[in-house]
Amino acid sequence: MEGTEGGLRDAQGRRIAPGAKVRSGELEGTVARVEPAYGVLTIITEAARAGKTERMVRASTVEVLEEAPQRPHHEPFIRRYIFSLDHKVIGIQYLFTSLFMALVGGVLAMLIRLQLGWPGVRWGLAAALFPGGFAGGQMKPDFYLAVVTMHGTIMVFFVLTTVLSGGFGNFLIPLQIGARDMAFPWMNMMSYWLLVPAIVVLLASFFVTGGAAGGGWTAYPPLSAIPAAAPGSGLGQTLWLVALAILIVALLFGSLNYITTILQLRTRGMSMMRLPLTIWGLFVTAVLMLLSFPVLFAAAIMLLFDRLGGTSFFVPAGVYVGGEVLSHAGGNPLLWQHLFWFLGHPEVYVLILPAMGMVSDIMATHGRKPVFGYQFMVGSIVAIGVLSFLVWAHHMYTSGMNPLVAMAFMTTTLAIAVPSAVKTFNWLATLWGARIQFTTSMLYAIGFVSLFVTGGLTGVFLAQPPVDIYMHDTFFVVAHFHFVMASAALFGVFAGIYHWFPKMFGRFMNERLGKIHFWLTFIGIYATFFPMHFAGFSGMMRRIYSTQVYAFLADLAPLNVFISVAAFGLGLAQLLFVYNFLYSLRRGPVADRNPWRATTLEWETPSPPPHGNFPDELPVVHRWAYDYSLPGAPDDFVPQTTPLRPAPVAGGQDAGGPQG
Amino acid sequence: MANAPQHSDARGTGLAVALLIVGLVVVGGVGATLYATGRWWLPPVASAHGVAIDRLFYSTLVITGVVFIGVHVLLALFVWRFAARGAGRAVYFHDHRRLELTYTIIPAIALAIMVAMSGIVWARVRLGAPPADALVVDVRGEQFAWLARYPGPDGRFGRVDPRRIDARTNPMGLDPEDPAARDDVVSRTLHLVVGRPVRVQLRSTGVLHSFFVPEFRVKQDTVPGMTIEIWFTPTREGQFEIACAELCGIGHYAMRGQVVVQSPEAFAAWLAQQRPALAPAP
Amino acid sequence: MAAPALRERHAAPGPPPAPPGDGGRWEPSPSPAGRAPARGSAAVTGVWLLAGAVAILFVAFTSTLLVRRAEADWRAGPFPPAFWATTGVLLASSAAVERARARGRAGDLDGLRRGLWVATALGGAFLGGQVVAWGGLLAAGVGLATSAHASFLYLLTGAHALHVAGGVGALAYAGWRAHRALVAPSAMEAATPAAIYWHVVDGLWLYVLAVLFIL
Known part of the structure; x- marks a missing residue:
């Protein structure tokens, strides 16, 4: 991983590099760090009595006894794959963990549909699998609410956030900007190893008295603040808050790293306006996370204080629950909603912006055509990021806040539709005149556009307070965010996995299985979530355990059965993906360095990339990331590393090597 | 396989994906929506302001429907037309400032019009002052039921105190020491008068609820510690359900209440029959 | 001068050289000529971002305080x-x-070391002082749930103290690095970000006091 030239050398011209055995005066040891700018280095000496100690010495005094081995990073398994500092390993750890959590969240979704499709029916098998959640074969209402809450929490925070920022962000950022690793590798490792305890705490809450939290993924107090208010508001809710607080620290470590890395570690020639849109999406996402997650952290801490310390941040005076009046005084439940949604709305863009970026790049690569309107794409990503901080109260039109405020938030919310529309039309324009290769990845990118449009348009209903009065907290909202946020982001994830799998693991996923997976998933998503709009039109509320109580919901039974059947099909189809993913890890066809004939830097290094990402010098960037089908170029793609005026013979993949 | 194969002819797949988009999304989506209008749709409106809300809903449906169909048809068209074919290359075309500005400005104008449209409706629905002759009702959510209160002959609501709540004898928690409370009428069913505006003052005992009557196009959270007033005018006699639309605990799904909208005479007769909640049993 | 491993960026200033050649047949790339990435220490960038996140945390706490104090x-x-x-x-x-x-x-270098150790010790003394202050409050009967003001006081000063504890750790680390360093610039690589963070938590303390007692 070291450069082949320059660096510090001793009097005999031997390289002073980490791993080399050196002597300086009476000290002998191994080089740990070299600081060429100051002409000093740190060596680790091993004395018989004192053990290992670090000493800093001047380079001019050093004599190299033995040069550093060519690959000084042969680390034991545990340092390499478990507590690894390598961003690629950490990214893949995030990916695997998120996919595991997606399975958990998916099973919970199936339980929700089981109950809503056939309320009151006894299920022997499900009851045997989840003995605590079923009574006499019937799902219990408190278990249902715990399932709903955990499904939302897991899918939003522990699947989509972690796979996009933690998985793709970690894996792609250094590779696509031409860096060896993240700016703070140790902090990066900590980020992942905080995710693990957060998940353990979260899943443990299923097994405590009262079960997991049942207050919804938004955890509105006072329900979530008062243990007596619901079974799930006991220890389960406390663990939920603790898990979220740990996760937030993990995500903050991550986003700090992503921003610093993108700002500081771009390789030569990689100006901001030459970054692939994937990086732009991840960059703005990291900024959103850095600025919004501390707010949720603050809210979670205050809610914990209310629950455990008897304070009254969110619980007002005179609250009467379970037959007695509580001693809290003077809090305001709406404050939680403001704090939560100040995070919560940027959070939905945390899920969609990286997906948007990846889809743009995938469309260009598999459409063999430059992304249309790069500057407008960057501008709209930034505009969406900025506006996302100004729209949070559109979740609160019916909460009891001042109706005049609703007017302001309607305006900002509809304003955010403009950059979203720009992006959509830019994708369409990217497809115009393209030469589309229908890889699985490209199919998912096309599907993403469809889902984003469908979900985005229903947002126009919800942005308007008068219409939202009716639609709020109905299944129309559920349909809306499952299209625009959940499914669209999921399609971005699938597109990304099928596209970057060869780079991550050096093998292809099976394309035929992938295409079947796409067709079933695309149809399954429309069949599951489109009819939910109609349930919302009928007024069916979210988070209700059964539709059988209300006369006005009686007609919905066949609709809910249809949705449930579609959802089961959608869930089963994902097993294809699991199989394909696991099988291809070991048995997939071996992939070349640049199998999709793409232009960005990650394809300039072997698949999978070695430790340090680029075997030799860091690549130098000469052009933007979208020189596909450039007229006159020898190939239909020109890597970013190709100089603007190449020598006449240069061309094809061979031109992609380091030029500097 | 070292490299992914370059398809020289992907027209078949392109056509299939285009048909998927047109067939499933456009035809399926529009068809399902038309099918749903007769079965799973907004219940017939029963309030004055609901008419304006419905009109706004339908205009939004038409506008978004047109965009939905248009964008998907374009997507399908491009996917079909620009599937890889032959040996040619894609067009190196990546910027067209005027086109981009066009599709920035047109949505911006359309959305500005929507802001104005729904702003006007919102001002009518929520910002106008209630008429002076409006009926005033205090509606309180609890886990898991609704309770309505009428001020009685003195026209004033008496003090309530959560410490006095007794599920059997004094569910509202009326304070007997306040003279204004002694004639307050408390009912599990909400009675309203057709054509007469009503001010509903919403409260909650412990956790959030949401007062939702689909036919009235009314939904308002009830927040402990706050009294939130909404007003509307029922326009149709009959019985309607009050649903709770904000998660409030394990009984959330069953927090069903009832509204009866009656003629002024029937309402007066009903109210006359009611005994004050604090009156001793006869 | 190219440096090994992760430091190559420092060794690569300026735009890439235009390679020779008379090709010119295909050059379009609508992005402006690449500049070298922003210079400066990643640690300094990181610490400013951290300061931003910490500031948001305290703004979130104190915005609820502003709402609450209107009651x-x-x-x-x-x-x-x-x-x-x-x-x-x-x-x-x-x-x-x-x-x-x-x-x-x-x-x-000696002055740097001395200053860092003094600052670290003073930071530790501050934490000790805060514990004494809380003890005094508790002895006077002001508990966490006594009043809304007391809740915010413990919340804000407690959260601040945790951030100070992190800062003391950072200063101690910088002091240790300075202790080991041969030349001052090398030691400053740790001292500068630690100092920035320290000033941030210092300013944060004044902000907390102002919100709690002056507003």
Whole structure:
């Protein structure tokens, strides 16, 4: 991983590099760090009595006894794959963990549909699998609410956030900007190893008295603040808050790293306006996370204080629950909603912006055509990021806040539709005149556009307070965010996995299985979530355990059965993906360095990339990331590393090597 | 396989994906929506302001429907037309400032019009002052039921105190020491008068609820510690359900209440029959 | 001069050289000529981002305080006298850090070390002082749930103290690095970000005091 030239050398011209055995005066040891700018280095000496100690010495005094081995990073398994500092390993750890959590969240979704499709029916098998959640074969209402809450929490925070920022962000950022690793590798490792305890705490809450939290993924107090208010508001809710607080620290470590890395570690020639849109999406996402997650952290801490310390941040005076009046005084439940949604709305863009970026790049690569309107794409990503901080109260039109405020938030919310529309039309324009290769990845990118449009348009209903009065907290909202946020982001994830799998693991996923997976998933998503709009039109509320109580919901039974059947099909189809993913890890066809004939830097290094990402010098960037089908170029793609005026013979993949 | 194969002819797949988009999304989506209008749709409106809300809903449906169909048809068209074919290359075309500005400005104008449209409706629905002759009702959510209160002959609501709540004898928690409370009428069913505006003052005992009557196009959270007033005018006699639309605990799904909208005479007769909640049993 | 491993960026200033050749057949790339990435230390960038996140955290806490204090039952408690002392200690530690940095910039490694150790010790003293102040409040009967003001006081000063504890750790690390360093610029790589963070938590303390007692 070291450069082949320059660096510090001793009097005999031997390289002073980490791993080399050196002597300086009476000290002998191994080089740990070299600081060429100051002409000093740190060596680790091993004395018989004192053990290992670090000493800093001047380079001019050093004599190299033995040069550093060519690959000084042969680390034991545990340092390499478990507590690894390598961003690629950490990214893949995030990916695997998120996919595991997606399975958990998916099973919970199936339980929700089981109950809503056939309320009151006894299920022997499900009851045997989840003995605590079923009574006499019937799902219990408190278990249902715990399932709903955990499904939302897991899918939003522990699947989509972690796979996009933690998985793709970690894996792609250094590779696509031409860096060896993240700016703070140790902090990066900590980020992942905080995710693990957060998940353990979260899943443990299923097994405590009262079960997991049942207050919804938004955890509105006072329900979530008062243990007596619901079974799930006991220890389960406390663990939920603790898990979220740990996760937030993990995500903050991550986003700090992503921003610093993108700002500081771009390789030569990689100006901001030459970054692939994937990086732009991840960059703005990291900024959103850095600025919004501390707010949720603050809210979670205050809610914990209310629950455990008897304070009254969110619980007002005179609250009467379970037959007695509580001693809290003077809090305001709406404050939680403001704090939560100040995070919560940027959070939905945390899920969609990286997906948007990846889809743009995938469309260009598999459409063999430059992304249309790069500057407008960057501008709209930034505009969406900025506006996302100004729209949070559109979740609160019916909460009891001042109706005049609703007017302001309607305006900002509809304003955010403009950059979203720009992006959509830019994708369409990217497809115009393209030469589309229908890889699985490209199919998912096309599907993403469809889902984003469908979900985005229903947002126009919800942005308007008068219409939202009716639609709020109905299944129309559920349909809306499952299209625009959940499914669209999921399609971005699938597109990304099928596209970057060869780079991550050096093998292809099976394309035929992938295409079947796409067709079933695309149809399954429309069949599951489109009819939910109609349930919302009928007024069916979210988070209700059964539709059988209300006369006005009686007609919905066949609709809910249809949705449930579609959802089961959608869930089963994902097993294809699991199989394909696991099988291809070991048995997939071996992939070349640049199998999709793409232009960005990650394809300039072997698949999978070695430790340090680029075997030799860091690549130098000469052009933007979208020189596909450039007229006159020898190939239909020109890597970013190709100089603007190449020598006449240069061309094809061979031109992609380091030029500097 | 070292490299992914370059398809020289992907027209078949392109056509299939285009048909998927047109067939499933456009035809399926529009068809399902038309099918749903007769079965799973907004219940017939029963309030004055609901008419304006419905009109706004339908205009939004038409506008978004047109965009939905248009964008998907374009997507399908491009996917079909620009599937890889032959040996040619894609067009190196990546910027067209005027086109981009066009599709920035047109949505911006359309959305500005929507802001104005729904702003006007919102001002009518929520910002106008209630008429002076409006009926005033205090509606309180609890886990898991609704309770309505009428001020009685003195026209004033008496003090309530959560410490006095007794599920059997004094569910509202009326304070007997306040003279204004002694004639307050408390009912599990909400009675309203057709054509007469009503001010509903919403409260909650412990956790959030949401007062939702689909036919009235009314939904308002009830927040402990706050009294939130909404007003509307029922326009149709009959019985309607009050649903709770904000998660409030394990009984959330069953927090069903009832509204009866009656003629002024029937309402007066009903109210006359009611005994004050604090009156001793006869 | 190219440096090994992760430091190559420092060795690559300026735009890439235009390679020779008369090709020119295909050159379009609508992005402007690449500039070298922003210079400066990643640690400094990182610490400013951290400061931003910490600031947002405290803005979130205090915005709820501003809403809460508008309620009729809001009563601000008395100013705990121990805070006078801890405020002084914290300001002195910031001054010590600044002096240490000035010495370090001047190449005076001993001065840098001394300043950092003094600042670290003062930071520890501040934490001790805060514990004394809380003890005093508890002895006076002001508990976490006694009043809304008391809740916010413990919440804000507690959260602040945790951030100070992190800062003491950072200063101690910088001191340790300075102790090991041969030349001042090398030691400054750790001292500069630690000092920035320290000033941020120092300013944060004044902000917390202002929100709790002056507003």
